[in-house]
Amino acid sequence: xxxxxxxxxxxIALLLTATSCSAQIEESKETRSVSDEEAFxxxxxxxxxxxxxxxxxxxxxxxxxxxxIVIGTFVGDTEQKEVxxxxxxxxxxxxxxxxxxxxxxxxxxxxxxxxxxxxxxxxQEYAVLDNExxxxxxxxxxxxxDTWLFFLFNNYDSGIYYCCGDSDGRYPIKDFTYRRNALTExxxxxxxxxxxxxxxxxGEILEKYDF
Amino acid sequence: xKKRIISFLTAIAVVVNFAGxxxxxxxxxxxxxxxxxxxxxxxxxKLRITKxxxxxxxxxxxxxxxxxxxxxSSNVNVSVIMETTGMPSTSGCMYVYGNIxxxxxxxxxxxxxxIPYDSNGSRxxxxxxxxxxDWSYVRIIINTTTADSSYEKVSNPTEAAKTNFIHExxxxxxxxxxxxxxxxxxxxxLGYPYSVMxxxxxxxxxxxxxYTVALHDKQCLNAKWGA
Numbered sequence: 551x552x553x554x555x556x557x558x559x560x561x562i563a564l565l566l567t568a569t570s571c572s573a574q575i576e577e578s579k580e581t582r583s584v585s586d587e588e589a590f591x592x593x594x595x596x597x598x599x600x601x602x603x604x605x606x607x608x609x610x611x612x613x614x615x616x617x618x619i620v621i622g623t624f625v626g627d628t629e630q631k632e633v634x635x636x637x638x639x640x641x642x643x644x645x646x647x648x649x650x651x652x653x654x655x656x657x658x659x660x661x662x663x664x665x666x667x668x669x670x671x672x673x674q675e676y677a678v679l680d681n682e683x684x685x686x687x688x689x690x691x692x693x694x695x696d697t698w699l700f701f702l703f704n705n706y707d708s709g710i711y712y713c714c715g716d717s718d719g720r721y722p723i724k725d726f727t728y729r730r731n732a733l734t735e736x737x738x739x740x741x742x743x744x745x746x747x748x749x750x751x752x753g754e755i756l757e758k759y760d761f
Numbered sequence: 762x763k764k765r766i767i768s769f770l771t772a773i774a775v776v777v778n779f780a781g782x783x784x785x786x787x788x789x790x791x792x793x794x795x796x797x798x799x800x801x802x803x804x805x806x807k808l809r810i811t812k813x814x815x816x817x818x819x820x821x822x823x824x825x826x827x828x829x830x831x832x833x834s835s836n837v838n839v840s841v842i843m844e845t846t847g848m849p850s851t852s853g854c855m856y857v858y859g860n861i862x863x864x865x866x867x868x869x870x871x872x873x874x875x876i877p878y879d880s881n882g883s884r885x886x887x888x889x890x891x892x893x894x895d896w897s898y899v900r901i902i903i904n905t906t907t908a909d910s911s912y913e914k915v916s917n918p919t920e921a922a923k924t925n926f927i928h929e930x931x932x933x934x935x936x937x938x939x940x941x942x943x944x945x946x947x948x949x950x951l952g953y954p955y956s957v958m959x960x961x962x963x964x965x966x967x968x969x970x971x972y973t974v975a976l977h978d979k980q981c982l983n984a985k986w987g988a
Contacts, residue, residue, distance in 0.1 A: 598884055598891040599876035600932050601867075602925055607966020615870070633865045638811070638856045639898050640882035646866055646874075646902065673868070684884065684891075686874065706864040706906075714870060715961075745941035745952075 588730035589693050593683040595733045595742070598648075601675070601686050605715040609754035615714045616701040618662030621723065621761055622654035622670060624692035630677045648677035648684050651710065652692060654700065660759065662702075672702065672711045683733055688717040688746040690737065693729040698722065698740065699761060717746045721755055789940040790958065790977075791985045793893040797880065800853040801898045803934050803986055806839045807854040808901070814859035815843065816905050818912075819922060824857070826923035827930040829974045836986040839930060855898050855933070859905035867904045872925045872962075874902045875932035892937070901929045912962075921962045924972050931958050931974075936981050947977045 606612035613619065633647035654670045664670065674692075676685035683691070692698070701719040702711035713719025720740055722728070728737045739747040796802035810824050821843050830839045842851055860867040867874060877885060877896040885891035903926065912918035938960050939945075941952040948954045950969035954977035963970040971978070 596885075596891050599874060600892065600938065601874045602872045602928050602960050603870050604872055605961035605967070607961075607964055611966065631865070635858065635863075635866055635902075637878075637882055637900065638809075638850075639878070639900070642882065644878065644882040644900075645884055646876060646900065649865060675868075679884075703870055705868045705870075708864055710864070712868050712870060716870075 588732050590683060590691065591732040593678055593681050593733070596682045596684045597686075597742075598684050599686055601716070603715050606718055606751065609751050609758065612701050612714055612718060612751055613661065615703060616661060616719075617704040618664060618670070618700070618702045618711060619660040620654075620656045620662065620664055620670070620700050620702070621658040621660075621697060622656050622700055623697045624694055625653040625655050625669065626694055627652050628671075632677065632679070647686065648675060648679070649673050650676055650691070654692075657697070658761065670700075670702070670711050671709060672700075672713075673705070674713070675716075688741050688743065689713065689720060690731055690734050690740050690742060692740075693731065696728055697726055699755065699759065717741050718748050718751065721752055723761055724756075787945055787984070789942065789945055790937055790954070790956075790981050792935045792937050794895045794935065797895050797897050801855060803837045805853065806837070806930075806933065807842060807851060808839065808857050808930065809842045809844055809851050809854040810857045811844050811859070812846070814857045814903050814905060816859070818918075819859070819903060819905055823919065823922045824926055826927050826973070829927055830930060830934060830982065833974070833979045833982050834986045834988060837934060837982060839934075855900070857901045857903060860902055867902055869904075869906075872904050873929045875929050876900045876902070899933045901933060903929070915962050915964060920972050924957060924962060924970070927957050927973060928960075931978065934982060935985050936978065939977070947980075 606615055627650050629651040631649045631651070632645055633649065634643040635646045637644040650673070652672050652674070654672050656664050656668045656670060657666055659665060674689060675687045676683060676691060699721045701714045703714050705712050722738055722740060731737045734742045736742065736744050736747070741747045808827060824841050824843065827839050827841055830837060842854065877891065877899045879885055880897040885894045912921045915921040936958050939948065939954050939956050939958055942948055943952040953959055953969040955969055955971050955975050956977045957971045957974055958978055959970045961967050961970055963972050
């Protein structure tokens with residue numbers, strides 16, 4: 551009799567837990583700040599190779615690495631490029647990188663020689679090739695109108711800016727509604743895999759930056 | 762009765778201690794697929810360091826750090842060949858390149874890159890992530906222009922350069938960046954394992970990045986290619 555009562559209690563507890571988790575998941579979906587219009591629905595994501603980058607450990611290191619720290623809005627892509635280099639294996643040039651160049655309109659400056667309204671030329675290592683979204687970056691592609699906090703370096707003083715440490719160099723704006731992206735479920739973080747979002751540094755950013 | 766309880770608790774403690782000391786490799790940190798040709802595979806991974814990859818800083822000492830991957834799996838053997846002027850081609854080798862001064866091959870913040878190809882020298886096709894496909898060969902590109910400035914930021918520049926190359930060769934052996942997941946065995950550093958395959962360089966803020974092949978790396982290598 552006692553055993554039956556204990557089993558009954560356990561079953562009730564399990565039922566209550568499952569209901570609670572389900573409710574939390576539903577609540578999470580409802581409060582997700584992502585717009586309904588979805589982009590990149592007609593391409594497949596292909597992570598082609600892997601890069602190792604100099605990465606910041608804390609916000610102070612990230613700020614030190616940055617030539618510019620701004621809040622900016624993605625205006626649009628300007629050019630997509632395939633980069634080739636001689637390959638001794640097959641004795642001809644083969645593809646070594648894919649880059650998309652974009653314009654970002656500055657709305658607020660924390661560091662760097664920019665002012666509100668300036669356009670920054672930025673770059674990210676991805677391209678759409680043959681219905682595939684090919685990438686070396688952990689960052690999702692930016693979509694028109696989306697606004698981010700950027701930590702950027704001026705690549706070899708070329709005037710083209712990259713995000714420091716790739717996914718360590720771009721962060722979401724609080725309460726901003728990001729467009730849906732079919733390539734990821736993490737549009738509001740701006741990364742394909744949630745583990746690539748630097749929670750530690752983002753926590754420091756929220757404490758220090760007014761945005 | 763007291764003795765029995767003490768013996769029981771001691772036994773539990775031994776089991777827990779043993780279990781805690783054991784690190785298991787898992788598929789989350791390994792890419793799928795294999796090398797298509799034995800002549801270009803992990804069994805005899807001959808890395809030819811082209812002249813473009815050799816500088817006063819990136820020396821034979823740095824590149825031979827990749828030999829740390831040997832004597833772990835009987836199906837993995839790495840060797841390093843420093844290219845000299847006029848050296849004839851090396852059969853079955855894979856090449857390591859420097860980016861010289863080209864910000865579009867590697868940007869200033871990228872220490873190195875590993876890129877797999879099919880037998881035609883083309884990028885791998887879709888349907889699945891390219892890194893999880895079967896590879897014909899790989900290219901490793903090392904940032905020789907940024908080396909001096911990036912490595913200045915770390916306490917031991919030469920060791921950091923070695924770490925980066927060991928890391929890139931690890932990718933050539935189908936080891937991925939470890940997942941950040943505290944539920945994976947061995948991932949005891951805020952969800953990461955202590956591993957040379959973690960991205961970035963070792964520092965006081967990145968204590969989970971190992972300077973060389975660590976236990977977790979060895980176990981992943983064995984899980985991938987056999988003991």
